[in-house]
Amino acid sequence: MLRLLLLSGILWLRPALAQGSQAKCEAVQSSIHLENTTIFQVDYIPAPATVSIPGSCGTTAQVPTGSAPLCRVQFFVNTTATSSVHMEAWLPDTWFGRFMGTGNGGIGGCIDYTALGYGTSLHFATLGHDNGHDGNNGIVFLNHPEVINDFAFRAVHTEAVIGKQLVQAYYGSKIGKSYYLGCSTGGRQGTQEALKFPGDFDGILGGAPATDWNHLQGWSGFLSHFVGSPNFMGNPKFLQPADWATVSAFILAECDGLDGVMDGIITEPDDCHFDANKLLCKAGQTSGCLTATQVQAVKNVFTPMFGTHGELLYPRYTPGAEADPARAALMGGPFFTFAHDWEMFTTLNVTSHDFTNFSLVDVDLMERVNAGGIKTFSGDLFKFKELGGKFITYHGRRDPLIASTNSKRVYDLIRATMLMPTLDPFYRLFLIPGMGHCGGGLGAPAFGQGTSPTSNAVNASSHNALLALVDWVEKGKAPDTIIGTAIDGSGAERVHCRYPQRSVLVAGKFTCVL
Numbered sequence: 001m002l003r004l005l006l007l008s009g010i011l012w013l014r015p016a017l018a019q020g021s022q023a024k025c026e027a028v029q030s031s032i033h034l035e036n037t038t039i040f041q042v043d044y045i046p047a048p049a050t051v052s053i054p055g056s057c058g059t060t061a062q063v064p065t066g067s068a069p070l071c072r073v074q075f076f077v078n079t080t081a082t083s084s085v086h087m088e089a090w091l092p093d094t095w096f097g098r099f100m101g102t103g104n105g106g107i108g109g110c111i112d113y114t115a116l117g118y119g120t121s122l123h124f125a126t127l128g129h130d131n132g133h134d135g136n137n138g139i140v141f142l143n144h145p146e147v148i149n150d151f152a153f154r155a156v157h158t159e160a161v162i163g164k165q166l167v168q169a170y171y172g173s174k175i176g177k178s179y180y181l182g183c184s185t186g187g188r189q190g191t192q193e194a195l196k197f198p199g200d201f202d203g204i205l206g207g208a209p210a211t212d213w214n215h216l217q218g219w220s221g222f223l224s225h226f227v228g229s230p231n232f233m234g235n236p237k238f239l240q241p242a243d244w245a246t247v248s249a250f251i252l253a254e255c256d257g258l259d260g261v262m263d264g265i266i267t268e269p270d271d272c273h274f275d276a277n278k279l280l281c282k283a284g285q286t287s288g289c290l291t292a293t294q295v296q297a298v299k300n301v302f303t304p305m306f307g308t309h310g311e312l313l314y315p316r317y318t319p320g321a322e323a324d325p326a327r328a329a330l331m332g333g334p335f336f337t338f339a340h341d342w343e344m345f346t347t348l349n350v351t352s353h354d355f356t357n358f359s360l361v362d363v364d365l366m367e368r369v370n371a372g373g374i375k376t377f378s379g380d381l382f383k384f385k386e387l388g389g390k391f392i393t394y395h396g397r398r399d400p401l402i403a404s405t406n407s408k409r410v411y412d413l414i415r416a417t418m419l420m421p422t423l424d425p426f427y428r429l430f431l432i433p434g435m436g437h438c439g440g441g442l443g444a445p446a447f448g449q450g451t452s453p454t455s456n457a458v459n460a461s462s463h464n465a466l467l468a469l470v471d472w473v474e475k476g477k478a479p480d481t482i483i484g485t486a487i488d489g490s491g492a493e494r495v496h497c498r499y500p501q502r503s504v505l506v507a508g509k510f511t512c513v514l
């Protein structure tokens with residue numbers, strides 16, 4: 001929709017509004033030439049459509065209603081002699097002058113088409129990239145340090161540098177503000193940008209960030225190990241899905257009511273403490289309880305990871321999150337695939353490895369090698385703040401893959417480093433009770449985070465984290481809360497609070513209080 005303002009008979013066009021067209025699109029290959037870049041395919045997409053995608057990340061992607069018409073540009077950028085990043089630019093005909101870079105998930109070699117569709121539906125010129133390798137397998141890292149560098153920091157930076165040149169050349173006008181959107185690995189990439197290339201983006205929306213990456217891999221490996229991996233078949237430590245159901249019912253019985261409502265949601269999992277010994281089978285009891293070995297496994301899972309000197313390396317698994325089926329990626333038997341790939345292909349540099357005796361020695365080695373400088377655990381956002389950057393992060397409190405408490409820990413690290421009692425002026429962390437990994441789950445987990453079509457419930461900055469970020473960057477209007485919407489069709493809403501505020505029941509309504 002064109003945003004036109006009729007004033008005293010004069011038609012005012014927003015200065016940033018620019019147009020694309022089919023002819024301009026089809027001329028891209030011959031008209032635009034960028035450093036290290038090979039544009040290999042250009043298509044004009046006139047209407048919502050299904051497009052085919054190259055590589056091993058699937059065969060088709062949706063261009064959702066509202067995104068088209070757009071110009072789809074596919075290209076490679078060589079980042080060094082031995083590495084290159086595959087990118088796509090989706091350039092909507094109706095452009096509001098904003099640039100948006102997007103990130104990846106997991107061990108991340110898949111373009112985020114959901115984010116591309118979301119960004120263009122809101123009239124951003126939106127870029128996606130494969131993080132320097134095709135597919136979700138870490139074997140590509142083996143003896144390819146430049147491919148690791150693309151993954152750890154360079155692909156998103158290149159997306160920003162080359163992407164901006166492409167967008168400006170295409171529309172023939174300067175970009176207004178630049179944004180970044182990503183979750184999980186994408187949240188880490190956004191954090192890495194703010195730390196390493198603070199001038200790339202004016203606003204960053206990075207959810208469930210996989211920060212402190214090496215320790216996260218170590219923690220994930222330990223979780224697999226605690227329940228018997230890699231030799232989990234018949235291992236007395238292993239918990240079957242029915243055992244996890246027992247654990248979850250017990251945890252809810254202990255902690256659901258702490259927030260005042262028995263609704264299946266533990267609003268503040270850090271308040272949830274329980275005695276796992278109560279799960280032990282009594283004499284003659286054979287179901288709805290655990291063996292002593294399994295009880296010990298559960299205790300291990302819900303204990304933080306400490307180093308050899310007793311220092312905290314990573315928070316405990318989140319009570320309540322074990323009820324999400326995605327728990328199985330970590331504790332369903334096999335050794336967690338990203339930890340497996342990261343340690344083997346970037347740290348040990350081997351093609352086979354026995355994880356039977358996985359220990360702090362492995363964690364320490366990953367951290368010391370810190371391949372590609374991937375760690376992403378620093379409080380030094382001085383430059384980002386000085387440049388006027390704004391950062392919104394969020395974390396589901398029922399995230400089964402990354403402990404949400406780690407996002408508080410990162411907030412506290414920034415606070416301590418920058419000697420700021422609160423980061424409100426430039427960095428806000430919203431904790432989302434009941435939400436799973438980046439979206440989904442219980443409560444009100446849809447707030448415009450762009451991670452799935454259902455995550456974009458309401459088109460208003462009060463309910464949409466991306467639009468809230470735009471208001472913050474462009475109008476100086478910072479979001480005090482973000483209202484989420486349920487995804488069960490009820491339309492129920494819940495206000496999400498920014499740390500260190502807490503979500504507390506006041507007169508029957510959840511309210512944010514310090």
Ligand SMILES: *[C@@H]1O[C@H](CO)[C@@H](O)[C@H](O)[C@H]1NC(C)=O
Pocket residue numbers: 035036037038078081084
């Ligand atoms: C990118 O690298 C490939 C492989 O080394 C090379 O064939 C190609 O010419 C390079 N492209 C550009 C634009 O530098």
Ligand SMILES: *[C@@H]1O[C@H](CO)[C@@H](O)[C@H](O)[C@H]1NC(C)=O
Pocket residue numbers: 035036078079080081158161162
């Ligand atoms: C182009 O590639 C060279 C190395 O091959 C690199 O030094 C340079 O930074 C690249 N330029 C961009 C814009 O990425």
Ligand SMILES: *[C@@H]1O[C@H](CO)[C@@H](O)[C@H](O)[C@H]1NC(C)=O
Pocket residue numbers: 145346347348349369371
């Ligand atoms: C594996 O390779 C990386 C460089 O990519 C190096 O830093 C590390 O020390 C190597 N690991 C071992 C065990 O040699």
Ligand SMILES: *[C@@H]1O[C@H](CO)[C@@H](O)[C@H](O)[C@H]1NC(C)=O
Pocket residue numbers: 354355356357
């Ligand atoms: C694991 O440790 C045990 C006890 O030290 C040892 O006997 C075994 O060989 C180790 N296994 C592997 C695969 O390293």
Ligand SMILES: *[C@@H]1O[C@H](CO)[C@@H](O)[C@H](O)[C@H]1NC(C)=O
Pocket residue numbers: 001003066121122459
């Ligand atoms: C969202 O609302 C704005 C007005 O507030 C409107 O201009 C825009 O077209 C809407 N976008 C979508 C995708 O509905």
Ligand SMILES: [Ca+2]
Pocket residue numbers: 255256257258259260261262263264265266267
């Ligand atoms: Ca509750």
